Amino acid sequence: MIPASFEYQAPKTLDEALRLLSRHGDEAKILAGGHSLLPLMKLRLASPRYVVDIGRLRGMDYIREENGKIAIGALATHAQVFASELLREKCPLLAETASEIGDMQVRNRGTLGGSLAHADPAADYPAAILALDAEIVAQSGDGGKRTIPAADFFVDLLSTQLRPGEILTEVRVPVKRANEGAAYRKFHQPASGFAIVGAAARLAIGKGGKIEDIALGMTGVGSKSYRASAVEKALRGKGVSEKLIADACVKAAHGVEPLSDIFASAAYRREMASVFARRAIALAIERAQPHAAAPPMPAAKGKRK
Numbered sequence: 098m099i100p101a102s103f104e105y106q107a108p109k110t111l112d113e114a115l116r117l118l119s120r121h122g123d124e125a126k127i128l129a130g131g132h133s134l135l136p137l138m139k140l141r142l143a144s145p146r147y148v149v150d151i152g153r154l155r156g157m158d159y160i161r162e163e164n165g166k167i168a169i170g171a172l173a174t175h176a177q178v179f180a181s182e183l184l185r186e187k188c189p190l191l192a193e194t195a196s197e198i199g200d201m202q203v204r205n206r207g208t209l210g211g212s213l214a215h216a217d218p219a220a221d222y223p224a225a226i227l228a229l230d231a232e233i234v235a236q237s238g239d240g241g242k243r244t245i246p247a248a249d250f251f252v253d254l255l256s257t258q259l260r261p262g263e264i265l266t267e268v269r270v271p272v273k274r275a276n277e278g279a280a281y282r283k284f285h286q287p288a289s290g291f292a293i294v295g296a297a298a299r300l301a302i303g304k305g306g307k308i309e310d311i312a313l314g315m316t317g318v319g320s321k322s323y324r325a326s327a328v329e330k331a332l333r334g335k336g337v338s339e340k341l342i343a344d345a346c347v348k349a350a351h352g353v354e355p356l357s358d359i360f361a362s363a364a365y366r367r368e369m370a371s372v373f374a375r376r377a378i379a380l381a382i383e384r385a386q387p388h389a390a391a392p393p394m395p396a397a398k399g400k401r402k
């Protein structure tokens with residue numbers, strides 16, 4: 098399939114990119130890694146008149162600690178997020194999630210900002226970003242800069258709080274606490290690797306062995322990623338018990354209308370949401386135990402067929 102013709106523009110600075118986007122309005126699309134936009138253009142589901150390539154902007158792929166958080170430039174690729182020693186040590190949930198995305202080619206080109214801005218309901222990062230209570234920074238051509246909490250960012254299928262002309266420039270995630278454990282568990286779509294269901298759990302275990310705090314981000318289940326607040330509420334402040342966790346995770350798709358497609362019916366997705374939520378929480382608890390040998394970070398997945 099060949100996309101409709103378009104004018105390609107490759108600004109050299111972020112300011113220039115923002116100016117171009119202001120000028121072109123909704124006739125323009127941002128190109129980052131191209132791994133979601135180009136397939137849409139080839140299918141003619143998107144036919145922008147202008148494509149503004151931000152993928153060549155320098156200095157927007159940093160990963161650094163700043164003011165007690167880790168700031169990640171929007172152009173950091175999935176491979177960079179996975180390989181980052183800083184993230185592995187201080188926010189391993191994000192590195193683990195990146196390791197689960199697609200195959201090596203996708204991870205080498207796809208970007209954190211592109212994935213979040215695209216808001217595919219089967220994308221992996223949104224589950225982790227929600228569980229981490231991340232902050233998403235967006236800049237616009239009029240010099241405006243705003244911070245959007247992850248909880249407010251995803252609006253619906255392929256739709257976010259980003260306004261036309263805004264560029265997602267940075268994502269900020271918290272540094273892991275000493276008594277915290279986190280895990281991402283995913284039911285892969287066997288061809289692309291996208292999440293039929295994905296669950297990102299982040300929790301802290303208190304001195305008495307109780308779950309002090311818990312956040313559970315879900316992806317793949319409904320038209321947008323969400324926090325499974327019914328599960329969180331059922332577990333917060335409770336002692337760790339297999340039965341309690343299993344009972345709570347039955348609510349992993351509570352209040353959500355699960356998607357139904359050739360890969361999984363709505364009923365099956367609901368069931369898998371519960372299974373993968375349980376697995377993510379169980380592993381996060383294991384990792385939160387201060388004396389337990391933390392299971393090693395998995396190697397990134399190769400091409401799945």
Ligand SMILES: Cc1cc2nc3c(=O)[nH]c(=O)nc-3n(C[C@H](O)[C@H](O)[C@H](O)COP(=O)(O)OP(=O)(O)OC[C@H]3O[C@@H](n4cnc5c(N)ncnc54)[C@H](O)[C@@H]3O)c2cc1C
Pocket residue numbers: 126127128129130131132133134135136171197198199200203206207208209210211212213214215217219220221222259263264265266289290291292
């Ligand atoms: C074969 C294949 C398998 C895949 N498997 C998975 C998977 O298992 N899990 C998964 O999560 N993803 C998967 N993906 C998607 C992949 O992760 C994409 O890279 C990602 O969704 C989009 O990032 P990108 O940088 O390529 O964005 P692009 O394709 O360049 O852009 C995507 C959209 O976001 C907008 N955009 C991009 N950057 C910004 C920005 N900084 N600010 C504002 N808007 C922006 C664009 O205008 C466009 O609308 C797969 C893709 C392919 C082709």
